[in-house]
Each structure stands twice: as C-alpha cells, then as structure tokens.
Amino acid sequence: MDVVSPELNSLLPDEIMDTEAIIMDDDPPSESPAASGQSQPSDDSPVPMETDVPAVPEIVSLCSDAPPTQLTQAGTTSTPTGSTLCNTTSATQLLLTSSTVSSSSLTLRPATASTLTSTTPKTTSSLSRVSLTSGGLQKLSAPFTLSANHQIILNKVASSPGADTARSQGTTTTTTTPGGQQFMVTTIGKSGQPIVLQLPHTGSKSASVQGLGEAKANPQHFKVVTVSSASQVSTLQAQQLKTVQIAKKTQVSSAGPIKFVFTKAVNNKGLTAQTSVSNVITGRVLSTSSPVTPPRTITLSETLGSSSSSKIAISPLKSPSKLTVVSVASQVPNSPQKSVSLPLNMAHLGHQILLQQSTATSPAKTMKPVQTVTVGGVGAPQFKTIFPLSTPSNVQQIQVPGSRFHYVRLVTATTGSSTGHASSPITNSSMTAKPMVVNTTQVRMSVPIVPAQTMKQVVPKPLTSSGQVLTTQTQQRLIMPATSLPQIQPNLTNLPPGTMLAPGSGNMGYAVLPAQYITQLQQSAYVTLASSSGFSTPTGIQTQARLPLNGLSTSGAAFRPRKPCNCTKSQCLKLYCDCFANGEFCQNCNCTNCFNNLEHETDRAKAIKACLDRNPEAFKPKIGKGKEGESDRRHSKGCNCKRSGCLKNYCECYEAKIMCSSTCKCVGCKNFEESPERKTLMHLADAAEVRVQQQTAAKTKLSSQISDLLTRTTPAITSGGGRMPYTFVTKEVAEVTCECLLEQAEQAELNQQPQATAERMILEEFGRCLMRIISSAGKTDCPSINC
C-alpha cells in the first residue's frame, strides 16, 4: 500500500477533511442544544470500537419505491417496520445501487450541499434522504432483521426475475426507529447481502425528546451494514462493523454534519461461493470484497474468510478531493473474481464514493481495479489511492480530536472459519475485533500480531496482474497504533505526510504508516497515492508524489538504507530517535529496549500523542519545501547552533544541505551563501563525493567486466562443444598425470640423476601433461594423456 501524496492531500477541501466536522459514528449525540453541527471530539471520549453499538433498539421503517427508489424518513416518524416513508424533503440523499454486475454501483449523493445542513426542526435526525437503487430497483419486500444494534439486516433476497434480474437483486428497505433512527436496508450482490443504513441513534432518547437543537448539534449518521447472506446481525457483527463517516461541515446552523457510516457485518468464510460484502467508507473509503475472488487485480475487496492485514493510507495533510482505496482481493482458488462496483455519488457536494464489491459469480474481467471515494473536489478532483495489502475485515473510522483527517481502524475480522452457512443470526457477543489469522492457506497475515521486523516475511503477494502498483511490503511505518485509548488520539494532521494505516496488534486496530516510509520502500505494497492523473491508471499511482524528507527527496532516499538508531534510554519513543521521529519502526537498529515496534503499539501511541501534544508539528518535516525547489528549502524552526558554526552535521540546516535562514538562532553561523568556510567545506564534500562515486563506478565497472567475461566465455565454450581445460582434469586424468610424474621420478632414480634434475624432469613432465590437457580441450571429451 502506498501513500497519498501530501500535495494531493492539500487539495482536499477542508469541509471534507476537516475532522472537526467529522464525528465518530459511535459518538453519542450531543446533548447540548447549543452544539453546532461540528462534532467536538474529546480526548476523553474513547475511540469507538466495533463493539460500540447503540444500546437502544430502534424502530425501523421500511420504504421502497420505484426505481430509483428513494427512501426518505422524517425524523418524527416512529412508524414501525413495514411502513414506507418517502419524504423528499430530505436534506441528504443516499443513493445505493447494487448489482451483481460489475458495472453496478453504489452511489451516495447528497442532494445539495446546502441541504446537508438543513434540517427540519421537527425531525430528529433524518432529514436525509436515502435512495437505494439496486440495479433496476426493486420494491422492498425482503424480510429484514432488526438487531439490537440499531441495525436492520435484510437477509438474502431472491433475485428478481426477468432479464434484469442480474442487476436488480438488491433490495432496499428503510426503517425508522422510535428514537428517530433510520435504517436503510438493501441487498447487494448476487448473494443478496443486505446493506443496512443506520442513521445516528439517539441513545435512549425518543424522537420526541430530540429537539431541533439536538438535531442541529448531532451529525447525521448513516450506517451501512452489509451482510452476506449467511451473515447475521448480531453483536458479533456489530463488533466487526466497518464504519466510515463522511462529514460535511455545517454551513449554516441547521443540521450537524451528515455522516455516512458504512458498517459491515463481516461474514465468514470463503468456503462457499456466496459473496461477502464489506463496505468501508473510512471517511473516504469503501471496500467490498468477495471471499472467493482471486487477487488478480487490485480491488477493493477483502477476504472475509480470512483475516488479513489491511493497510490504508490516510494522509494527514490536506485531503485530496478524491481518495481511492484499493484493497487487495484475497485469493481464493478456483473462484473467478467478480466485482460489482457500487459508486456512491455525492455529486452535489462534489463527493463521490465508488464502492466496489466483488462477488463470487462475476468473472474477473469485470473487475474494476480500484475503489474510489471522491470527496469534495468539484473541480479537478484529486485522488487518493489506498492499497491495502490484504483485504481489511474491518475498518473503522477514528476521529481524532483536532485532526482534519480520518483515521481508520482496520480490524481483522474474526470470522467463522469453518462454516459458511450461517443462515440464522449469530449473537456471539464474545467475538472480538482482535485480529486473527483464520485462513492460513492464503498468503496473508494478520499484521497486528506480527512484529514489524517480521513483516517482510509474511508479506502478501503483490497483485500485479493488471499492472497495478501493488508490490511487496517489506517494511512498515507505524505512527499511531489503533488503540481504543481515548488519550491516544494524536493530531493526525501533523503526522508525516502520506500516513498509512495498518492493522495493529493486540487491541490495536491500526497502525499509521507514513508516506516516506512507503516511498522509501519502493517495493512496498501498502499505499499508493495516485496523482491527479487518475486513480485507475497504474502509472498514475506509481508516479506518486514524493515528499521531501528533511530536505531529502524521499525518492532519493527510497533506496537508501535507513540509518539504524542506537537509542538506549529513550526506548525509541522519543524524538531523539530518528526512526521514531521519521515515523518509522525500528528495524535492524542497534537500539536497546526498543518500543518502536508493533509489539508496543500502546506505548508507542502514547509517545506519539505526547510528542504531538508538545509539538503538533513534531512529525512534520522540518525542512519545508521551497517555492522553487531546493534553493528555497528552509528549516521550519531553524537551528540553534552555538559552537559548530552550523558547518557540521550537528546543525540540522547543514545536515539538510541548506543554509541557515532568519529563523535560525544560531551563533557564529557560517552556513550562509557567501561563507568561505562553507564553500570550502562544500568543495571538500563534493570532492569526497566525487571520489566515492568514482570508486563506486570503478568497482561497478570491474564487476561488470568480470561478469561480462564470464557470461561471454562460458556460453562460447559450452555452446561450441568445447570445455574449459580444467574441466578435463578428471580423476582419471589426474591419475594418469600422476603416473606420468612418477614415471619421470622413477627414471631419474634409475639413472641416478641428481635431485635437482629429477625435480626438473618431473616438472617438465607435468608441463607436458598440462599442455596435453589444454590441447585436448575442445578436441575431445576424453583427452588422452600419454607420458
């Protein structure tokens, strides 16, 4: 998985990336009427876990309409299930299009930007309108299950007859709970996995209790739960929900930001051909996959039957307008990959979410390589591409206070490994979100339980059949572990650019992998930030922008082995440690008592949090990018050198090969343009570098010449029927030669020759033997040596 370039991130509209406007799906609605639409995440509020589900059951209203069916629920509606509400006054329109055909798409489309924030005072939470379209659109008639988690699950729905059956298997249902919560249920995929759209639950409050103020204060949540036909809505599923939220800043004072929360009840098993759908919108990510899809192409898919490492890159920089997330489809033997794209189009807001779903029935040729989420970019959209190494079983967005970015908790699903026939709901509350490897047959791993140092050994195979960018991840950066600890919520804005999320270990749900790390490892497979050229083009993904890392181009440093640290006291959890400061794991370092690894994610996360508390820009590159290139690069803080004259590597400016600037507080600085000392040092350094290069070139040339010589001579000898002379020195030849030499020795002895003469005779005979051997080479395979 590779990373999103910060340049692209910077292009994301603030209203999208501003996490202040993004509320965790599990965050309880604000009680304060004065609360605005923006969420106020607190450090004390725990990061929602998969198990965090509404405790209050809610009434669901079903609504189906002609295609494209638009289901709208008034917040005041407390109609029990079955009642159809089609209120067109919704502020937000969610259009879900599902189909078993690859061309199918799921579209989220807010009606207008303004309507996102406008809410009828009487409504509690649901002025949003949700439209569910399943191919040809069907009336909602499928049975659904209302779970205790405020989620409604429609079990598998039979495909609609007719020629359009293939595209109209989806079924949608909208339900409204007494608490004013709204659920949209649909089936996606041939197997009919239902999708549950859950509006924000109001806790124990009833719809009547919620007033306008609260409706304003609370963002609207939509939870989309996709459940395979064999899946059941249960606590277990709640734990495995993948949630994604997309918040829109409240423009006026009406409704809070609308959040689309897509949760997924992970199904188990890839043993059957049934499709397991996981939709993940981590603010900008939707991921679906089939357990039976082979990883031939880059897909937004996940293996539900096996827990696998998933990595999503979330750049802490300004978000790009478009984010593409691609998760590697799991490889299931003998199962052609079939994809169903479910675009979520939020055209009015410039938000577009493309959700791709892989089903078990469609051929791989229909596979769309990427899964995209477009957010905000009305103009030239930028793309973020995320390539999870393996399909995430669970993804949960994590709101970081003060952060403008979403973090995604990637939790490997604990799926039932043996049975794929779960036809009845499972209420296994004991299931946890802790990652575990279920399917060991696949080349996958559960990253959270694998130390970073060992990751290279368990790297999933890159999926490059279609020219995608996925490569093998050999290393990993972990900036922030996914922990439920509320206090460990750093300001993600200041994490290294292109931060990537990876599953954590233990209770850690994710790890953050900065972009530099990814680019450092050119062969890595985690995240690729596509340029604006387009998300679907592999080249565009490969030509990801590289950021300067402390003055050094990451591209240049990509192949440069990272310098190992030698930390002894800091546990590599302080910025003293370069590895930690660069957002990297310690790997092949000489540090002692190192905590900068996946095994100590909690401590590491705390340390990160502490660093960010001290300095919100602690993880930002110190060397800012200049306007016109390197000449304009400058240290963000400046140095404070006192004795080095800023002409030694003690000086960060000098180390970065930049000159000190007005921001520096150095004393006796000699690191300026006209400094003769600096020029001298530069010349010396250049000369030394030239020498090194020349030596390296000489070595390379020599090696090349030797290699060429070997490759040139060997085939000539072998192909020409001849063999190197030494190859004729077989055992027999050696014996004969020795006999010849002994014969000379005996003759010398018989003739009573002096020892010197005897030795000369022997040596001369040995020379003749060698000459015969050499001359015999190429003439015959069995040279005859006669004394």
Added chain:
DNA sequence: GAGTTTGAAACT
C-alpha cells in the same frame, strides 16, 4: 571503539 562534543528534545 571509546570518549567527547554538540544541539535537539525533553523537562522543569
């Protein structure tokens, strides 16, 4: 390789 110097980071 051991010891020293240095300045950023951390701490008070």
Added chain:
DNA sequence: CAGTTTCAAACTC
C-alpha cells in the same frame, strides 16, 4: 518562555 537536563548523533582520537 527560559533555563536546565537528557539524549543520541556527530565527531575526535
């Protein structure tokens, strides 16, 4: 915010 301490890298011998 300033002064001090800690720390690990850079440097010297």
